[in-house]
Amino acid sequence: DQQVKQNSPSLSVQEGRISILNCDYTNSMFDYFLWYKKYPAEGPTFLISISSIKDKNEDGRFTVFLNKSAKHLSLHIVPSQPGDSAVYFCAAKESGSARQLTFGSGTQLTVLP
Amino acid sequence: EPEVTQTPSHQVTQMGQEVILRCVPISNHLYFYWYRQILGQKVEFLVSFYNNEISEKSEIFDDQFSVERPDGSNFTLKIRSTKLEDSAMYFCASSLDGKLFFGSGTQLSVL
Numbered sequence: 001d002q003q004v005k006q007n008s009p010s011l012s013v014q015e016g017r018i019s020i021l022n023c024d025y026t027n028s029m030f031d032y033f034l035w036y037k038k039y040p041a042e043g044p045t046f047l048i049s050i051s052s053i054k055d056k057n058e059d060g061r062f063t064v065f066l067n068k069s070a071k072h073l074s075l076h077i078v079p080s081q082p083g084d085s086a087v088y089f090c091a092a093k094e095s096g097s098a099r100q101l102t103f104g105s106g107t108q109l110t111v112l113p
Numbered sequence: 114e115p116e117v118t119q120t121p122s123h124q125v126t127q128m129g130q131e132v133i134l135r136c137v138p139i140s141n142h143l144y145f146y147w148y149r150q151i152l153g154q155k156v157e158f159l160v161s162f163y164n165n166e167i168s169e170k171s172e173i174f175d176d177q178f179s180v181e182r183p184d185g186s187n188f189t190l191k192i193r194s195t196k197l198e199d200s201a202m203y204f205c206a207s208s209l210d211g212k213l214f215f216g217s218g219t220q221l222s223v224l
Contacts, residue, residue, distance in 0.1 A: 032211055043117070044204070049211075102158065103155050104155065106155065
């Protein structure tokens with residue numbers, strides 16, 4: 001039951017270019033979406049979030065776009081830096097679900113110098 | 114910056130033994146969680162805890178699992194009789210407003 005899907009297990013990007021990570025969801029009750037970054041041997045670190053009342057949220061080099069009709073969100077990182085190399089997880093939740101998150105399977109981003 | 118801390122970082126145990134994984138959530142957070150990640154798989158929800166009781170649990174969280182908040186700071190996950198398939202990285206998380214903050218995890222290896 002994959003309610004949150006990240007179809008690209010890996011992505012390689014040149015330093016300075018844009019990284020675009022994609023995420024699709026199937027549960028129409030999800031109304032809050034988050035992106036987490038994870039380095040090896042560390043826990044996921046919160047990056048950026050968006051609620052369903054918005055279609056874009058920006059924080060520095062990170063922008064999340066939400067297309068509710070397509071049940072699709074994406075994370076844009078620009079410019080990409082080598083330190084951005086990590087696994088990126090998309091996560092989603094329903095407001096009334098005691099705040100548990102459903103995670104995608106992750107995308108390994110490699111930023112090449 | 115406040116953080117979620119987990120101990121131990123690594124735990125090796127024999128099949129059938131009991132293990133307790135410990136977590137200290139961020140002090141003003143109200144919601145507490147355990148997640149796990151089996152090697153090569155996605156991060157999976159186990160259980161959420163609010164107001165001193167379990168609020169949600171997944172099908173993974175069977176009778177072998179229990180959680181406790183024994184005092185005002187610690188949040189523990191107990192596995193009564195470990196199985197080989199319990200080997201995973203276990204993450205504790207806490208939240209105040211929907212954004213979860215994760216600890217660095219406990220790598221559990223069941224032999």
